[in-house]
Amino acid sequence: MKLLFILTVVNILLLQVYFLLSDIIMSMSKIVIDESKCKSCGICITVCPNKLIRYSKNTNEQGLTPAEFIDTEGKCTGCAMCAISCPEIAIKEVLR
Numbered sequence: 001m002k003l004l005f006i007l008t009v010v011n012i013l014l015l016q017v018y019f020l021l022s023d024i025i026m027s028m029s030k031i032v033i034d035e036s037k038c039k040s041c042g043i044c045i046t047v048c049p050n051k052l053i054r055y056s057k058n059t060n061e062q063g064l065t066p067a068e069f070i071d072t073e074g075k076c077t078g079c080a081m082c083a084i085s086c087p088e089i090a091i092k093e094v095l096r
Ligand code: SF4
Pocket: 030, 031, 047, 048, 049, 050, 051, 052, 053, 075, 076, 077, 078, 079, 080, 081, 082, 083, 094
């Protein structure tokens, strides 16, 4: 009975460490957009679950407004939905 209690406590502690580490890793996630490849289709803007991508105010060499990563609060989870969805493969890195 005592062993079961100890195992349960250890299990809870390990879970807390896991969630803490997950939060830290998630807050370090980010993407890198290659503006020169971006065709301004807006798909990445639509699919990002945390609304972390918007159109830039600047234009690229094609005269298009490229997507811009805006994550001031570290909300990017590194889910890669944006990169997977980009038809131009313009989101060149998803760092986790
Ligand atoms: S990796 Fe996920 S959360 Fe981060 S910008 Fe892309 S879609 Fe949004």
